[in-house]
Amino acid sequence: MCLAVPHKIIKMLDKNRAIASAGPVEVEIRTDIVPDLAIGDMVLVHAGFAIEKLVGTEGEEICTLWEELREVMENENVFPSN
Amino acid sequence: MEKLNIGHGSGGRLTSEIIFQILQPFRKENVSPYLEDCAIVDGNIAITIDGYTISPRSFPGGNIGELAICGSVNDLAMRGAKPNFIAMGLIAEEGLAKDELLSYMESAAKVCSELSIQLVTGDTKVLPKGQVDGLYITTCAIGTPPSNRDPLGMHLITPGDVLIVTTEIGQHEATIAALRYGLSVPSLQSDCAPLWPLVEQIIEMDGIKCMRDCTRGGLGTVLCEWAESTSLGIEIEESKIPISNEVSSLCDILGFDPLYLACEGCAIIAVAPETSEKVLSVLKAHKLGEKAQIIGKVTEEHKGYVGMNTKAGGRRLIDMPVGEMLPRIC
């Protein structure tokens, strides 16, 4: 229901506005909802507003899931190996 | 009372519907069942006409003047015809800066001279302020179809044919969308270019069946039209479709599907399988075709439909877009 794309903060304009980039696309965004941003921060942007700062690395949760699954699945044959 | 809306002019399903209705009164005159972008008349004359309106009139990679020549030239080139003459009609709004108009003519003339095309006749109208949005250009291009072969067209497509896209898709409309929706993409520009110099390289080769430039409605629309008109299936691989980072990032942000974005210098070519690799290598040797890729093939399966194997390993249908593409937040 809500399209949001990761952007990197590349310039702070004022308290509530920043320039952010998603790959080669640069756009002015509002930062009202995510205070204390700094240049280099990764944020999720929805409808022109940053809605959260992204932390950690992509796929972390999936690695954990993977490990848990290994325990669940005793039958190693059906479980795809790395 | 049903009124026209923007969607009727956006390519895709509504456009097909309105064109069908426009042609109805002409039925007796026997309109070709295959709607191609250019007609071959009297056996040796290729002719096409197209209207151009774009906002903004100048954009990274081109302007309305250049577009008005490239667009019509490309319609000829797609049936293998060499462009020779242009007729041009201008409808301008009172108050348009003369220098601006002339700068577009400079750009248009430059393309003509590169391709040795002669401007042979034209018309200029100025309408009161508010009746036109700046400037509309209509061009009619006349050319020579290849003499030693049937004109290219959908009727030649057969199962097994290989589909080649000549360059990265969606560059033109993405450029315009970025301007319209306030996104800055310094490295993005329209692919606006005359395709004849590229087509000239391959037109004598065996196995070339059909070509289309992926304008309004984009690659997706052309493929759907081919599948529906020929009653054959089309199968493409998402991972093979050339697309720039710029276009795919912009699509992520605005919620667009790049398959439906208009191009102005990109063609899709159906080629017999035995010559496809050779055609591809000739295309790749030309600067307009450096990024050409084989993206799929024509099949006897799922007749009338376009299927795509997705990057994620799944399968889905490609349908014609309906109406204007709007940015979505949801």
Place this chain on the structure above:
Amino acid sequence: MSSPQTEEKMVLKLSQALNALLSKEGNKSITIMEVCGTHTVSIFRHGIKSLLHQSFKLISGPGCPVCVTDQSEIDAAISIAEREDSIVTTYGDMLKVPGSWSSLQECRAGGKSVKVITSVAQALDIARENQDKKVVFLGVGFETTAPATAAALIEAKKEKLDNFLVFCMHKTVPPALEALASSEEVSLDGFLLPGHVSVIIGLEPYRFIPEKYGKACAIAGFEPFEIMAGLLEITKQIIKKEPTVKSMYPRAVRPEGNLTAQNLLNQVFEPCNAHWRGLGEIPLSGYRLKPEFEVHDASVRLEIKEYASSPPPGCRCGDVLKGLISPIECPLFGNPCNPMHPVGPCMVSSEGSCAAQYKYDRRR
């Protein structure tokens, strides 16, 4: 960041793992609702269903704000656009939705002022530039979208930008999930929860789902591998009979949500009962402007009357939204209802489950 190739492999492996889990359980039938419309689109667009065993059913929920917006609200929005003294600003999603007698797109074709914006900040700019007009922003969307509306309202109030009005149709997700989880008609094993709503509200508001109704829940992002991981997590919970709320999207979702956003929502809005298309009235599932913001409330300033309108005859969008039928089971699907001539909102919204089914998968 992982490369696209790694992600592709991951999707495949995750789906193999899921299918293996299912087959170990004798291909037990499992039904999961993906709540979010963006998940729906992603699932269709990447062909994810084609990777899963047929005993695993994914049904689309009420998570498309356009689809669940009541016909009466759409009619009210159109009536605003028909006024001479207004400029309607809207996200592109709403433009084509048919009301009882027109649509915003038709209003625009008829010369009315309807502007498509990509951020409510642009609506503020339009209000500043057109002080002689009432600039009405159509506030649709869930918790993800509402904080931006709240921030704009606070700014307008501070600036005394009294010609900036909001027609508030914002809705909240957990009450709708409660309506679904408690429904006797709908039989679900679990929910794939919306990633970006969860960014704002966190995990707590969903706890009642496993605790009270015993249904499995995972929050997921929107890449195919993220969706697949969410589905796998839910399946695991179902098989182990340990329903809980697990975030598979911790990169973006804090357990407590975004407190700044929650604070903005509380400053500007108060909960109200809301009509959801298909689900009917759900207590305290909508937002309305607090009295302090009345000067910006379009329904007050423009005296919007309640349009008593019923959904188009034969349209089963309601049942589709509840997951009772799949789009192809609706007698109107395809003919006469298709993206060219949408009868109901699920066909018109690009993330509507009917439109997604028609566009990506109608030959199934």
